[in-house]
Amino acid sequence: MTGNDDTDGERQDFIREIISEDLATSKHAEVVTRFPPEPNGYLHIGHTKSIFLNFGIAEEFGGRCHLRFDDTNPVKEELEYIESIKEDVRWLGCDWGERLYHASDYFERLYDWAEDLVRAGKAYVDDLSAEEIRAHRGTLTEPGKPSPYRDREADENLELLRAMRDGKYPDGDKVLRAKIDMTAGNINLRDPVLYRILRATHPRTGDRWCIYPTYDYAHGQSDAIEHITHSLCTLEFEDHRPLYDWFVDNLPVPSKPRQIEFARLNLTYTVLSKRRLLQLVKGGHVGGWDDPRMPTISGIRRRGYPPAAMHDFIERVGLAKRNSVVDLAMLEHCVRTELNRTAERRMGVLRPLKVVIENYPEGTSEELEAVNNPEDSAAGTRQVPFGRELYIERADFMEEPPKKFFRLAPGREVRLRYAYFITCRDVIKDDTGEVVELRCTYDPETRGGDSPDGRKVKATLHWVSAAHAVGAEVRLYDHLFNRPDPGADGDLLDDLNPGSLEVVDDAWLEPSIAAFGPGDRFQLERLGYFCVDPDSVPGKPVLNRAVTLRDSWAKVKAKSKE
């Protein structure tokens, strides 16, 4: 189901249709998919599409999904990445069970098959340099020319290949190439490289090998070895498919997998490429791979996006073959929907304005009952302390309110959530004319927030008791880039949003928030959804704002400014 359909649960995307058909016609008895990351970076939101697709299909069709590291290039790959990828996949709720594999598990078999190809006259060792190979490859419009080494005898090739494996030649000195067709329109078929000489320590095989298979030579065969039935990948591999099939058809592999391509995910205001993400991290433009502004899985986890929201998002985005860019607002909608359902409510004030309740007895306080989650009665209630001195949000008071401003103003009565109606009696300013304190009175009859005489107020404000509040640092995030297509016409860095991070270090929170630990998510009423950051220290929580609430007042305000 694509998730954007509510009348027909049968509807499927084109890949699920193919699989259903393969099952119906008994082409396959079971479905086996795989998620095949290269451990050369951190996973990002784009990968969630592939992860949920592969694991989701396996689950829906009662099959299985393998986690396979495509570790064929030790120059770029690291153990650190392997660990982070596993953690991220697990966090998304996907379980590969015992089915953890690596392309490097198959290096021995892949090599044997390479000898088979050589013996069959379908592969040869080429002495040409990388530059010469490129020159011989031709261009998009001109055919390539055969290498002078293309017609070496099988025996000589075999000897050379073994010598390559045994470390007799320096890096880059020779390669093994498939002998296919130097004039093919599809450049991938112009005698692709199968093995290159690379003296690099592999994260798993160490220094056992000095030749490594290329992606093209390793991927399809790895799929076949694992009896993958449907090998799902992104569009740019579409014209590798003939090569993929060529290997599977020319090698004694145990099964014949089918590669199917789909469009990768793109998001507005976001970059999703390892190269550009690495650029942001290495350049110090963000705090690291897990900076909450990063579209990495570790970034959004720290930011407070729940895995369930990611799943919902991927379902809604759907699956097709056309390149597209999804509106970031769609993702934020999914985050809000999930958090609205599951996150408990709390109160906190970001930019405090002191309020003194003049007719509230000095030196006393009381506890008021507050609902934890109006969307979930099972979440229960909690007690919130109230006293004579409070903080409210600075933005909730205006000395000269415009027509549509419903909040506190001189002489006006509003409700303090779950507490009392208060009326603003006096405004105290400092030398510069800035409002520093409000003198108010409360109506004891309105305890809990309802007036016995049926009197209405137009606004309800959040607040905290000054005597009980916990000081906190709150990090507010905005889009990392200030245009929907960052880097589209020029330097990516020119499009960085200088206001993407705002740190508020004198926020006040209701005391119950101290009970939350890193990773816990909750709503600060009227402000948004927040997540406790690991930077928190005892007595001084650090909060990340995952996403704001929808804010129709902000829209009214923005419109009146135009």
Added chain:
RNA sequence: UGGGGUGUCGUCCAAUGGUAGGACAUGCGGCUCUGGACCGUAGGAUCGGGGUUCGAAUCCCUGCACCCCAGCCA
């Protein structure tokens, strides 16, 4: 000017020869102890030109636009 793909509301995805529909976004109402949530409602699309057909987003022809490929990256 080689090969491989893709063109449907602003955005994403459906409609598989038979009323172009949903979601997000946007506008307008309602409701509300969160200007939240929720409910209702409106506007908004088949790349162009021919053809086949009672009937075309769908089939055919022909243009056009966009994406990918010339790593010993994946």
